[in-house]
Amino acid sequence: MVLLRDILTDVxxxxxxxxxxxxVEEITADSRQVKPGTLFFAIRGLHADGHQFISQAVESGAVAVVCEDMPLQPSPHITYVQVSDSxxxxxxxxxxFYGDPSKHMQVVGVTGxxxxxxxxxxxxxxxxxxxFRAGLISTVQNMIVDKTEPATHTTPDAILLHRLLARMHQQGCTHVFMEASSHAIHQKRIAGVHYTGGIFTNITHDHLDYHKTFENYLKAKKSFFDQLPASAFALTNIDDRNGKVMVQNTRAKIVTYALRKKADFKARxxxxxxTGLQLEIDQQLVHTRLIGAFNAYNLLAAYAAARLLGQEKQEVLRILSDLKGAExxxxxxxxxxxxxxxxxxxxHTPDALKNVLQTILGFKQSSQRIITVIGCGGDRDRSKRPEMALIATHFSDQVIFTSDNPRSEDPQAIIEEMKNGLSASMLAKTLSIVDRKEAIRTACxxxxxxxxxxxxGKGHEKYQEIKGVKYPFDDKExxxxMFALLGK
Incomplete structure (x- = not known):
């Protein structure tokens, strides 16, 4: 329990x-979770406005409310904190409220x-x-030292995030590595996090269903670096054409990495x-288990960040050579x-799909064919659908269009949108199979x-979302x- 006064600092x-x-005994932005002693945040979201639930929160025992607009009939027994941005x-x-946990650890955010x-x-x-005792906040999973926790979002909401950081601090974590999605940045879900450093990977076509324009998407990513303190580092990929744009207004120390251009940290x-990549990093040869040029950038970013966090070159390279990528x-x-x-x-983006297919082309033999199974998510950026299909058919010998997570959309309609713009010769090497399991079986x-x-498209996901229901589904399984059946 804390006093409201104690958590209003800098607000x-x-x-x-x-x-x-x-x-204040608890804090929440969900009126359904309010109980006596709770501070309620009225936040305007995509689908609901928390201001509509202030009276419900008060009835449930909220002792204070943070809001942008004061209620027409405020309760005389409640403290209202009016702010410009809830x-x-x-x-x-x-x-x-959680003791500023990120101030006591070295937190590095990665966006792109x-x-x-x-x-x-x-x-x-x-x-x-x-x-070190380390924490991880990612799309795939959250980790507190060696304990795995499921991840529901790339970046949790602000309250869950700081609660998670507090638990990491309590468990003795000294370093935390977290993804910072464009949605989380734009929605202020990472507000209040004290970053030791930020890393920019790249920026390409994605999430325009939310951001509407590429410029808005870029601005969201850039604002992450705009908010870094002068004490932090801003590590940016300057092979990306927007690598310098990302850090042009940051107060943080700008550090660059690249494969093609001159940079502070360089790899070849x-x-x-x-079987993996053999790289030259900072004039040192290193063999890694990861594959593809895109992973050369990922490895270099990790190496550069570790060096900026004070770690010794040879030891970092030795360990990097044995690491595996994310699931x-x-x-x-x-x-x-x-x-x-x-x-x-x-x-699940045009650029990522192109990177993977170009990597495969880089090591395939002339006798080998590439058969690609691909879909696009429903209720997401529709403009990338034909582009994904074009890339798949251009770099593959055979393509099977199928469902990804259709969500509320008709999966067949998504496939038809993907096929729009494909030439007759491209369409001739495609099949459309809505059932994803059947599509994978057919490819095999x-x-x-x-x-x-x-x-x-789905990678680590263990479900397929159809009409609001998440059904168990794992591409790898x-x-x-199918391989077991083929072996019989």
Whole structure:
């Protein structure tokens, strides 16, 4: 329990109605979770406005309310904290409520379209191997030292985030590596987090269903670096055309990494095979288990961040050589008899799909065919659907269009949108199979000895969302099942 006064530090107030000395036992932005002693945040969201639930929160025992607009009939027994931005206030106050945990740890945020999960996972594994107690906040999972917790969002809401950081601090974590999604940045879900550093991976076409324009999407990512303190580092990929734009207004120390351009941290690909990458990093040869040019950037970002966090070069490179990537990122299996290679990857943006297919082309033999299984998510950015289909058909010998997470949309309609704009010759090498399991089965049956089957879009996900229901589904498990049948 804390006093309201104690968690109002640094919060820009419009006005305070009532006493700031009221004791606060819990905080929430969900009126259904309010109980006596709770501070309620009225936040305007995408689908609901928390201001509509202030009276319900008060009836349930809220002792104070943070809001942008005062109620027409405020309760005389309640303290109202009027602010210009409830979401921002929520992040700042949640941090204070949980004891400002991020101030006591070195927290590094990673943002960008692709690579976020892999970079934070590499850093978490690296620092754990270096002997530190580390925390991970990612799309795939959250980790508190060696304890796994399920992840429901790339970045949790502000209250859950600071609560999670507090638990990490309580468990002795010294370093935390977290993804910072564009949604979370825009919605102020990371407000109140004290970052030691930020990393920019790249930015390409994604989330325009939410941000509407690429410019808005870029601004959301850039605002993460705009808010970093002068004490932090801003590590940016300057091979990306927006790498310098991201950090042009930051107060943080700007540090660059690249494969092609001159940079503070530099790497070069020596060899790229299915067995892994051989890189030259800072003039040192290192063999890694990860595959593809995109992973060369991810490895370099992790290496540079570790060096900026004070770790020794040789030890970092030694451990990096033995690390594996995040689940569902270029996961591959080989059938025992036909030696068919199946690759499961989360690629769900045009750029990510292109990266994966170009990586496969880089090591495939002329006799091997590429069969790609691909879909697009429902209720998401529709403009990328034909682009995804075009990339898949351009780089593959055979393409099977199928369901991803159709959500509320008709999966067949999504497939038809994907096929829009494909030429007759491209359409001739495609199949449409709505049932994802059947699509994967068909791809495995079509594959001949040593062919490569890419199953893209869902990666680590263990479900398929259809009409508001999440059904159990795991691409990798389906592949294992099909390979077992082929082996009989």
């Amino acid at each position: 820009p107030l419009v006005r305070l109605s009532g006493t700031a000395d009221v004791p 979401a921002l206030a929520c992040g700042l106050m949640a941090s204070h 379209t692709n690579g976020k999960t892999t970079v934070v996972t590499l850093l978490y594994q690296l620092f754990s191997r270096l002997g 690909i020596i060899e790229n095979h299915l 569902g990122r270029f996961d591959y299996l080989i059938s025992p008899n036909q030696h068919i290679i199946a690759i499961v990857d989360y690629a 049956m079509l594959a001949q000895s040593n062919d490569i089957v890419l199953i893209a 389906v592949v294992k099942e």
